[in-house]
Amino acid sequence: MTVQYSPKRLFSASLLAAGLSLPALPALALDADDFATKLAALSSQSGNRLSFSAVEPDGSTVVLRSVRIEVPGQAPIAAGDITFKGVEEEDDGGYFVSEALFEDVEVNEGPTTVTVEGIEMTGLSVPGNGETGSLAGMLFYEGFSTGEISVETDDVRVFSMAGVDMQVERQDDGSKVDMRMNGSDLKIDLSSIDDPKARDAIQQLGYETLTGDINLSAAWDATAGTVNMQEYSLNLDDVGRLSMSMEISGYTVEFINAMQQAQAAAAANPDPQAAQQALGFAMLGMLQQLNFNSASVRFEDASVTERALAFAGKQQGVSGDQMRMALKGMLPLMLGRIGIPELQKQIAAAASVYLDNPQDITITAMPASPVAVPVIMGAGMGDPKSLVDLLNVQIIANKPVEVCCKQ
Incomplete structure (x- = not known):
């Protein structure tokens, strides 16, 4: 059998062979700076300010270094590094994050130390279309959990909890949100109460240590x-x-937007007293709704x-x-x-x-x-x-x- 090769066939075969032999082309690189910018912008809608020292991308992982959260009227919060895993860009220019991991938190105030371990957020949606009239324009997460939470006073643990687990479900049309939260293995040590009479009464009642749990379930119809x-x-x-x-x-979403705008205006006002007064009047007006x-x-x-x-x-x-x-x-x-x-x-x-x-x-x-x-x-x-x-x-x-x- 004779096989005939024309120049056109030889050229097509060469292109096919070359295509099969080349490695797969990599997907477009994730724009980590854009992700961080949009995350910070959405976080600031309520008047808070999210800042960080650096943005470090590694494939689908983005790390924000030395995160700092400033809340009007409160001392700034140093949140350390936050690692976002499984970051994917959406068609609307927003982002979906499979998992966000936070550093352990330790807050010291006088003799009291509050510690929160293993903070994690899952299913984080960072919208990119700038829409503010619906749930689609808000930051949203599907899950939030922590490891152990403890409070120590003078090196004595007076409160602890195994952790908090929260699940949030939003309907596909964005009209409703359901939330479930559980705080498990709660322990309160009453033996270290300073007042001798109160401590004696508690002992006679048989409650030197209290154990239990906390539960929350709620639903929001945004429409x-x-x-x-x-x-x-x-x-x-x-x-x-x-x-x-x-x-x-x-x-409603409109109520939330109005509240966020009032808070942002107060945060931008250089006169703290005037800012709080204006915010108070704005809140009174919104309560009418x-x-x-x-x-x-x-x-x-x-x-x-x-x-x-x-x-x-x-x-x-x-x-x-x-x-x-x-x-x-x-x-x-x-x-x-x-x-x-x-x-x-x-x-x-x-x-x-x-x-x-x-x-x-x-x-x-x-x-x-x-x-x-x-x-x-x-x-x-x-x-x-x-x-x-x-x-x-x-x-x-x-x-x-x-x-x-x-x-």
Whole structure:
């Protein structure tokens, strides 16, 4: 068989062979300076200033050296080096960062030292289009976590936590954000309290060390401007669980932008006193947009009530049960100082039920319709007693209740 080669075929074959033999061309180099500039610009939207001594790129990794954060009215924060891994440029000129690693933090104030280890942020989005009317124009991260957090006073560890883990989820259309946070293995050492009487009381209650955890869950509908803090709770073993929930409306992206602009203007004002005054007036104006929808505070007992009754009874030379009955008898007299008969009845009834069988007690504020925050502030300053009816305050013990916020 004879194979014929034309000059055209030989040229095409040569190009193909050359293409196959050459190594793959590298992707365009990451513009680390542009990334750092946009990160700093977005960080400054609220009036803060992010600066650094150098930008060091290494492939898809960018290191900002000697980062310094300046917050108006506060001492500058030296954050050390921050390493951004897996940095990728997006189509809109922004950047996505797989992981941001921070140096351990140690803050010393007098005899107290606060240490935070293993600070990490994941899924960081740095927008590049300059859009300020939606969530797409804001810095956003999918996860934030730390290692051990500790507080020492005079070389004695008085507080520690294994770490904080936070997960943030934003819907694809950027309209809603859900957040979950957990702080685990919390420990509080009460044995080093200076006051001898307080230390003795704590020991008799059996609480030299408190352990527990912290939880937070919240959702933000950016379109409707509704912030729903479904749970913010502190759970202490053998003490109880204190939880709060709240819902407000009017917290839109426009509200955030206006607040950031006011803070930036205050930061740029060379006269600190005038800056704070202007910022205060601006905040008062912006509060007109916020409404209070509902709130609740709930305590679930885990033995602290019985311990407290026994301790108080011992101080009076009576038993815990006798102290319980005495306290119930004193309630009407103690509550008479409030001067709001309907509220006094609620408190007396709920307290009596709770003291007989300590389970849980809940305070809710659920107005029939949202109440503007300035209206609440005005009522609080002018006639605090009117807040009970204005917010529809209810107090309930040992009954399941629907807390403030709808899921």
